[in-house]
Amino acid sequence: MADYTYTLLIPLIPFFVFLLLGLQGHKMKPFIAGLIGTSGLGIGAILSYATAFRYFVSEHVAGTGYTSIKAFEVTWLHLTDKLTINLGVLIDPISVMMLVVITTVSLMVHIYSIGYMKGDPGFYRFFSFLSLFSFSMLGLVLATNIFQMYIFWELVGVSSFLLIGYYYEKPSAVAASKKAFIVTRFADLGFLIGILMLSFTTGTFDFQTLTNPAGPAIASKGGAVFMGMSLLAWSLILIFVGGAGKSAMFPLHIWLPDAMEGPTPVSALIHAATMVVAGVYLVARLFPVYALGAPDALHVVAWVGGFSSIFAAVIACTQTDIKRILAFSTMSQIGYMMLSLGVSGFGGEEGLGFMASNFHLFTHAMFKALLFLGAGAVIHAVHTNEITGMGGLRKYMPFTHITFLIACITIAGIPPFSAFFSKDEILVAAFHSNKLLFAIEFIVAGLTAFYMFRLYYGIFWGKDRHYHHTPHEAPYVMTVPLMVLAFGSIFAGFLPFHNLVTSDGLPLETHTEWMIAIPSVLIGLLGIIIATVMYKSETAIPDKVAGTLKHLYKWAHRKFYMDEVYLFVTRKIIYRYISEPIAWFDRHIIDGTMNGIAGVTQYTSVAIKEFQSGKLQQYGYVFISGTVILVLIFVYLF
Amino acid sequence: MIQNIPLSYYLVISTLMFFIGIYGFLTRRNLITMLMSVELILNSVNINFVAFNRYLYPQQLQGHFFTLIVVAVAAAESAVAIAIIINIYRNFKSVDVENVDEMKY
Amino acid sequence: MNFNDFLTMRHELMLTLLALVVLIIDLNLHNRHKHYIIPITLGLFFVNLLVGFIPEGSNTLFGGMYRTNPLLIMMKNILNIGVFIILLQSVTWLKKEENREKISEYFILLFSTLIGMNFMISSGDFLMFYLGLELATIPVAALAAYTHHQTKSAEAGIKLILSSALSSGILLFGISMIYGSTGSIYFDTITKVYANTPLQLLAFIFFFSGMSFKISLVPFHLWTADVYEGAPINVTSYLSVISKGAAAFILIIVMFTVFSSLAAVYKNILYLIAVLTMTVGNLFAMRQKNMKRFLAFSSIAQAGFILLGILGGNVMGMTSVIYFVLVYIFSNLGAFGVVSAISTVTGKESMDDYDGLYRTNPKLSLLMMLSLFSLAGIPPVAGFFGKFFLFASAASGGYYWLVFIAVLNATISLYYYLLVVKAMFINKNETPLAFFKSDLATRAGLLIAGLGIFFLGFWAKVYEIISSLSYGIMQ
């Protein structure tokens, strides 16, 4: 067994960077701060690559499956005899894959940010938050037990909160960060309750014990039945709620579009490549429990994923803010991954979906980060987010244009770019599992190609707009990461994922099913063509289409009024009909009772003052009556 | 001769005096009269003591002594009370109890 | 009468002597030099106080009419201490021009009542008891009317003398019935034969009403506030502390010895009366603005607490009552001392006049606060211990709900005590009472009270002594 203890450093380095920058950053020159942050991540990335290499290649004994290795573990908190919260490092295929993804994207984003955030007064703050996020995210993926995951899950949430609200003087950013935190927090409550139930049924937090197919969690089949499903299934569904919140699955997705208020590199890192896929990772992590212990829960995952993906894709077609389009695209793609997990089985051929999901996660991280960073470069150049304020930028920003185009083609699923492979396998898995889900995904593939190219054309083609100053290409510190990611987007598809990341650790035989691949490519192309027709040069077609599908368009444009529903629930129901009445009740009824007791006492005090009339004879009366009453009571009662 | 009068007669008298005293105390407006009513009460007690002693416990003298002492104390009490009543008269220009209610509530 | 008998009756005899000495000195002093009486009397009384502490066993005199034992001596000593503090506190007041000619009167009357109380405490039969009671009451009425040019004082006097006459009448009527039904006025004899017959119950209730008047239990309390307010302040403190304390002592002795066979019945009465007294006393106290009246009602409420100890009906109860009275004497004298000091110098007695007192007279305010906290039963001052033991003894009798009501009442009482604290410490006042310096005697009086308030609680020895003495009696 190889020693992986050094992997501990991968999350710890960003953590120390965070402390350093957070406490001392304001005294540093911005560039130094940026450099420290970047180099911290750089070391992490190198270590991650080394780990990946060792794990998958050099230390791997050919012919055997990949096992999970606990590289490091300490007890953090001792709860009961059985339950302890440990902190540690777990090395297995998916965590190693995530390490690579996170450190790569994060490193790129760090480098990019040096250019993007130049001149911002909170430069060091930005980098310290980025480091905090990297630390949390790495801690999350390396978690050895579900509770450690929860811990870092929360930390990820808060660093996301801090980064979304980075421009804290902007009310919309503040509102967005608040929304993101509260929505995910709500989801986390589900996660927490899920953990509680899971730990109660299984008596452990540890992933290795939990996911062991012969272990108690799976063998128990979940204990008591509640509303037609076992407690285990319920707990898994609740855990999935947590994942859905983080991964912006319907109906907990509403925070994601707003989260685009954050700086664009943040969107690229957190809200495209890493944090939002934490939900996928969570389900993948617990996959054996889902698949073997409670398939019911897995169905929920699949359907939520499927619905989210089409839901988001439709909305994406109508949005005009380029970052929001990308955000909905992200949601849609994560829906894919979820669905893929949902339709997967455990072990062997059945586990295709699992593999595909992780594969797609990997490729998606590359191309989506690329898209966001590209969008960032565009925004950096034109100072607006609105697609209507852009056009004809390909002349001014050639690097950005090319890389963006690569990413668009990738997401559309055109071979040989990476997403073709991952998406194809998802479709295959869905096809073998549930035809309806397959159909949905098939349509989504077309929609994806359509809205991505709509975006692409909107930005880079069409007429020049009135720009304040001539847009110019971003500096190299920004374009180099674009190119690196573009490289990743193109070639990641050739990684032998089916050998590396599978549900049971054993290699998986895949073969391209042409009956599915060809139609999917075709529908992707169809989407591209439609988009080309409609948006390459400005025509009246889009308006006409929108006019014919008026209601659908309007609904989709308003994101199916989900925000309004939430506003109604929070503002009206919680605020107006729960909190305010409770506060009123507290002030007037409870407190009123307490004051009332005092008031009654005072009142009585005044009411009986007539006894003390100052008249001697009345005193006599009272005296005599007192005696008489006592006599009556006691002589005749006893 | 005394044997012909049962104890209860004395007791009835003394009880009547007691309650007349209380009644007087509660209804008379004049402070002096009130004082006299109190004396009635005390005298009813005296009758009680003497009667009990004579009828029930003739072999001892406790009741008689008690009576004597009560009489003496009552005298002292009246003296002080009347002194204060005079004082009241000086201050209030009246000995009506109704007027003596400066302090109340 | 030999020397031993003198020792036995030393409290009473010394006081009688003292009263006579004061009288003689007074007769021989020129009008201008009357105030010399004050230090002389104080000195002599202090001797009396010390003599009181000479240890002495149990003894009886006059064929059982007078009896004494260490516990009773203890009670008398406690009263002596209280009187001594009062005397110290009244020096300033006595030195006033208007009182010059009446200084000796004050002392003589005060000592007479104290003699009465001592006799009452030591009484072995109802005759002695009655004598002591009247001796303790009638001079107080004269004292209440001491400042005869004030209408309030006169009113206080007449209210006290007439009400107490009525109550004595009723009490006597009760005694006469007791005599009639048992054939004796000796406590020892009565204890043995007393039973639960209606007549004897009736007699008991009459007697109890009379006693309740003395410690001002509701509904026999109505005279209290008026008399307290009208009487000169030092007389008020005497009434509220010494008279009440003595009455509480007697009540507990009588209840525990003479009427012990009625315990089952009288406990019900006490329960009722205790609740009434605490509640009504508190309710009235809440509204008062005049400090004397305020303290009057507060002392009514305190009397209700005393009943809790009696309800306990065991050694603990007895100990706790005596201990409580001791603590109460110090606490109340602390409060009254401050009120008296302020009233004597400035003539102000209203709570509103106390606004902002802390800024000008911090020491007085602090002592006042300590005293009030002690009265309210707040640790670490002695009142807490006093109250706690009372409650404990009631609880030992199983009266948990009564304890609960009592503690709630203590909470209400805390409310109005805090009102005074608030006035002194919190309320802003443009024109607070000016700073003044009390004379030596007053300060000594206040200091003793303050020390007592502070240390009595921690000094468990006091409680232990009382407890051991009570133990002897209860056996």
Next chain:
Amino acid sequence: MLTVGAIMLTKDLKQARLASAIGMGIQLIMAAVLIYLYLAERSAGNTAAMLFTYDVVWFPTLNIHYSLGVDGISVAMIGLTGVVVFAGVFASWQMEYLPREFFISLIILATGVYGFFISLDLFTMFLFYEVAVIPMYILIGIWGSGPKEYSAMKLTLMLMAGSALLLVGLLGIYFFSNPDTNHLTFSIMEISKVNIPIGMQRFLFPFTFIGFGILGALFPFHTWSPDGHASAPTAVSMLHAGVLMKLGGYGAFRVAIFLMPEAAHEQAWIFLILTSISVVYGAFSAIVQTDLKYINAYSSVSHCGLVLFAVLMMNQTAMNGAIIQMISHGLMTALFFALIGMIYGRTHTRIIGEMGGLMKVIPFLGVVYVIAGLASLGLPGFSGFVAEMTIFIGSYQHTDVFHRVITIVAASSIVITAVYILRVVGILLLGPIKDHHFLELTDAKWYERISTISLVLAITAIGMAPLWLSNMINFSLAPIVERLSSIQITSLF
């Protein structure tokens, strides 16, 4: 060795603020040393339930002792008190009106609290309890703000009413502490060895529990808390919410549950419902408040409700969580109140609507406020998380369905907490600056930094490395839990 009491008595004589700062600093060091010594003793294998005991007979006839001693729990609470008092003294550094009296009262208050935690005798405990309550009146009444007299009176009277209940409970326990030999005792350790008759327990338990519960802001007896906290001066709010309210939780398990386990089992469900109402209700109330102190006060109601809730769960983990929660909430809420006081001292308003964008002008306080907020909503790395998670997991391990369901109800408060914390942070610190006067504000002074940093350090220290604390508490909880579990649970429903 341990006579914290003695040290405090000498300290009472010191008067100036410097003296109290030094005194409290010494006290803090003492607390740290105590914790260290305690751990050293334990690791040396000393397994006695109470360490460093000190026992003097006080009232022999009643068998009242002045009995002190510590176990892991009280050591932890003393550590908490040390930190909070220390921070409190620094937070009120610039007290101008009657400073000497202020610090003396503060120290008396602290004395009461320390005494309470180290008491092993019910009488002493009750005594210190009341000692701790009364200075509050003076402190709030004189140095408070707003309707201070009303609040002070309300607080004092309600707490005293609580002590009325408590006193009945304690006396009842006393008189049944040794029914066989008639040798009554107030000693907690001795009473824990006997079984109070079940009938009496049924009667006494509500008294005792509600008595302590009022101090722990148990619904519906919590209304003193918002008013009291809102009116109190900074240091007093800190001490009160931070430490004094913990007396309730501490007493509830040390006395009510430990000494009357059968009744506790029987009646727990009633109080569980009440406490879970506290938890959720406090949080909901906090959402709509506009005064910073009210928000925090309701949040305290919610958090302290969680303490009592966990105590009532009566298993080792949950109770452990309860104690950590006490410490954690004590630190956090003290930090909050300190910050609110500092912000109020600058902006002269506590209405959140009137402020905004403060992060820009007072970044230090802003950052600390955010930290406090995050700690309060249970972010990992801070103590709140440790406490809440221990409570929830512990509670959920209960075999009874009712307990598990109600745990979920209580757990839902974490979302509501997030809502009101973020609401405040959003309005208060972030966004544009509302009032140009705010631009002239200055950031924290050195003493304010000492105050806040000491609290933040404590919060993070517990949040990062909770194990030693948890183990220390666990060790001392073991006998209590053992006693609880030895009871035959007779029909909960």
